[in-house]
Amino acid sequence: xxxxSLVVGNGLSMSFGAHSGISTKFNSQQPLDWSVKCPSTGxxxxxxxxxxxxLWEKNINSPHFDIFALAxxxxxxxxxxxxxxxxxLEARHFLTIAFSEYSLLQSNNLNLDWSWFKWLNLHKARxxxxxxxxxxxxxxxxxxxxxxxxxxxxxxxxxxxxxxVKPHGSVDFEMADGILSYHAQYPLGxxxxxxxxxxxxxxxxxxxxxxxxxxxxxxxxxxxxxxxQWVKPANKWFEHVLKESKYCVFVGISYFSCDRDEIxxxxxxxxxxxxxxxxxxxxxxxxxxxxxxxRYTVWSSxxxxxxxxxxxxxxx
Numbered sequence: 111x112x113x114x115s116l117v118v119g120n121g122l123s124m125s126f127g128a129h130s131g132i133s134t135k136f137n138s139q140q141p142l143d144w145s146v147k148c149p150s151t152g153x154x155x156x157x158x159x160x161x162x163x164x165l166w167e168k169n170i171n172s173p174h175f176d177i178f179a180l181a182x183x184x185x186x187x188x189x190x191x192x193x194x195x196x197x198x199l200e201a202r203h204f205l206t207i208a209f210s211e212y213s214l215l216q217s218n219n220l221n222l223d224w225s226w227f228k229w230l231n232l233h234k235a236r237x238x239x240x241x242x243x244x245x246x247x248x249x250x251x252x253x254x255x256x257x258x259x260x261x262x263x264x265x266x267x268x269x270x271x272x273x274x275v276k277p278h279g280s281v282d283f284e285m286a287d288g289i290l291s292y293h294a295q296y297p298l299g300x301x302x303x304x305x306x307x308x309x310x311x312x313x314x315x316x317x318x319x320x321x322x323x324x325x326x327x328x329x330x331x332x333x334x335x336x337x338x339q340w341v342k343p344a345n346k347w348f349e350h351v352l353k354e355s356k357y358c359v360f361v362g363i364s365y366f367s368c369d370r371d372e373i374x375x376x377x378x379x380x381x382x383x384x385x386x387x388x389x390x391x392x393x394x395x396x397x398x399x400x401x402x403x404x405r406y407t408v409w410s411s412x413x414x415x416x417x418x419x420x421x422x423x424x425x426x
Contacts, residue, residue, distance in 0.1 A: 112356035114233055114425060115348075116240040116249075117376055121362010121390060123216070123248055125226060125414055130219045136212050138246075142166050142174050146208045149318050150296040155207055158296035159200035161192050179330035198331075199303045202324035203296065205245060209326075210281040210317035213247035217314065220251050225414030226361075227252055229422050234258055236425075239273045239351035241376060243369060245281050245326055247314070250274070263340040264311040273351060275344040277333055277372060279325035282312045283340075294320035306338045332368045345375070352379040357425050359387040365394040377401060387425075389415055 120138055127133030136144055142162075146155040156163050162181065168190055169177050180186050181201050187194040222228070230237070234256050242249055253260050259271030265286050276283070286308040292300060302323050309325065327333050335341045352358065358380055365373060377400060380386070386406040388397070393408055409415055415423045 111236055112426065113238040113351075113354050114236045114357045114359060115238060115352055115355040116242075117358060117360045117363060117373070118240060118242040118244060118249055119361065119363040120244060121364075122226060123244060123246055124362060125412075126216060126220075126224060126248055128412075129224045129414075130216075130221070132212075132215055132219055136215065138212070140174050141205060141208050141212075142177065144208050144212070146211045148296050149207065150320055155204060155296075159204050160297065161197040162200040162204055165190070165192060165197055175329040178328045181328065182331055195303070196298075196301060198328060199301055199324075200298065201328045202303065202326045203298065203321065205326050205328060206279075206281055206321055206324040207318065209245040213251075213281055214314065214317065216246060216248045217251045220248075220255060225416050225422065227255075229415040231256055232422060233425060237272060238355060239275070239348050241275045241277075241348055243278050243363075243372075244276075245279060247280070247282060250282075262311070263309070263344050265308045266310045273344060273347045275341075275348045277335060277341045277345065278327035279335065281317055281326075282314070283309045283325040284312055284321055285323045285325075286310045290322055292322050294322050296320050304334060309340045330366065330368055333372060336372075345372075349375070349379040352376060352384075353381060355380065355384050357385050357387055359389060360397075361389045363388075363390065363394075363397065365397040365400075370396075373397070374400060377404075380404075 123138045127138060142156060148155045148158045151158060165181055166177055169180060178201055181197040184194040187197055230252055240249060260274035261267055261269055261271045262274050262276055289307050305323060327335060386401055386404055387409060388406060389409040391410050391412050409423060
């Protein structure tokens with residue numbers, strides 16, 4: 111049975127948002143606009159993160175991914191009286207709670223009619239691993255619904271299933287117990303970030319609370335977790351799986367410069383006879399240049415993995 115690997119970006123969430131209608135309230139490219147409540151205060155979440163809110167207000171007409179890039183810019187932050195480290199940490203916390211709410215909404219609205227759900231159901235026995243750059247739990251919700259087991263190196267997991275690599279973090283990741291005695295609240299009283307510790311997986315009913323340490327690489331940030339104990343071994347495991355793949359499906363990958371090393375490593379790990387599938391209405395030209403000379407197919411429908419007649423693509 112030929113094996114299929116998945117590499118998933120924000121395009122999967124955008125597809126589901128358009129299909130389900132939740133994108134009208136939760137645009138995954140504009141998360142600072144989301145009306146999410148703070149678990150500590152009950153007020154609007156953004157109000158608990160004054161540095162991030164100030165940065166946003168000073169750049170109110172900019173795309174939100176550009177605002178996150180400014181949080182990483184020490185020179186710019188100093189110029190407007192902000193600390194880049196604190197602003198970036200506030201962004202991690204904000205995104206973790208906001209995307210936790212978003213993930214619960216996705217799970218509650220998941221249905222069997224969405225083309226990607228139907229496609230994964232059709233091919234589920236052949237999926238040998240997944241690599242996701244998303245914080246949300248949409249892929250996990252699909253896998254759970256299809257009774258597919260997966261594992262991301264959390265200490266409280268049984269270790270069974272296919273690798274689900276989330277190198278940029280996830281809303282259900284948290285620092286493992288017994289490492290740091292610290293009760294977090296919002297607004298933040300302490301600044302805890304970038305500690306390489308074991309992680310545990312949070313139950314979906316226990317996502318909306320202040321994290322000891324949010325595990326979330328913000329948009330436009332190069333991966334600071336790449337050598338962490340829950341990332342590096344998972345990447346190696348996935349690279350081993352890739353070598354056995356006949357197909358590698360890239361779903362909604364933007365190929366931003368900050369993610370390029372990670373995506374290139376995946377491409378370079380694929381066997382020469384592996385067919386690359388690009389599921390994207392607008393495949394990035396730089397990515398097409400990267401895979402030039404390899405076998406690849408583009409699925410360009412905005413309706414997901416379907417042809418012009420609306421029929422699911424079936425991989426042999």
